[in-house]
Amino acid sequence: MKNFIITLVFAFVSHAFYAQGAFDKFDGQDDVTSVIVNKKMFDLMSKVKVDASDKETQQYIKLIKKLDYLKVFTTKNPKVEAEMKASAEKYVKTAGLEELMRINDGGRNVKISVKSGATDSQVRELLMYVDGAKNEETVLLSLTGNFDINEISVLTDKMQLPGGADLKKASKGKK
Numbered sequence: 203m204k205n206f207i208i209t210l211v212f213a214f215v216s217h218a219f220y221a222q223g224a225f226d227k228f229d230g231q232d233d234v235t236s237v238i239v240n241k242k243m244f245d246l247m248s249k250v251k252v253d254a255s256d257k258e259t260q261q262y263i264k265l266i267k268k269l270d271y272l273k274v275f276t277t278k279n280p281k282v283e284a285e286m287k288a289s290a291e292k293y294v295k296t297a298g299l300e301e302l303m304r305i306n307d308g309g310r311n312v313k314i315s316v317k318s319g320a321t322d323s324q325v326r327e328l329l330m331y332v333d334g335a336k337n338e339e340t341v342l343l344s345l346t347g348n349f350d351i352n353e354i355s356v357l358t359d360k361m362q363l364p365g366g367a368d369l370k371k372a373s374k375g376k377k
Contacts, residue, residue: 224293225273225344228286233279239272261356269347269357276339283333283340290331290342299329302351309335316351323350 229236248267253259277283290313293299299315306312310333317327327346334340 224297225275225286225289225342227289228275228277228282228342229273231282233277233282235276237272237274239269241270244269244272258356261353265349265353265357268349269345271344271346273342273344275342278334278337278339286340286342287331287333290329294329297327297329299327302328310338311335319348323352325349325351328354 228234229238244266248263250263275286277286294301294313294315297317299317302314302316304311304313312330312332314328314330316325316329318324319326326348327344328351329345330341330343332339332341332343
């Protein structure tokens with residue numbers, strides 16, 4: 203029984219580290235722009251004083267308190283694009299994410315997958331892959347925490363994330 207518990211704990215811990223490290227190979231690569239925001243930064247951002255009458259900023263502050271990690275990688279390099287796509291597809295399968303939606307818009311393919319939380323609209327992890335087309339950037343976005351999918355549009359507006367318009371569509375699509 204003791205060995206079973208140790209194995210179980212190891213499985214959970216290694217999965218948590220894999221989730222954080224699955225895309226780290228893209229950080230610092232030539233031809234890749236990366237933005238990584240961790241829990242500490244979200245905590246600092248949530249302590250900013252806001253105007254009590256600004257409802258959207260209040261929603262934003264409430265949301266970022268629920269976030270753990272945000273990782274965004276963008277590139278136009280075809281080789282790196284292929285690596286990102288393979289990494290995203292592998293991660294969706296191994297991490298147990300389910301497809302939330304797919305969008306094909308003018309040759310741009312967008313896939314948004316989530317790991318659900320306690321309710322249908324609660325999300326513990328969101329992964330978005332935008333396949334660059336016609337010289338547009340490929341985007342790989344990973345967001346972890348415990349948040350409501352309907353709050354995502356506030357985040358994309360305030361942080362001006364690549365692929366934000368596609369995330370907005372996802373938040374409107376799952377209410």
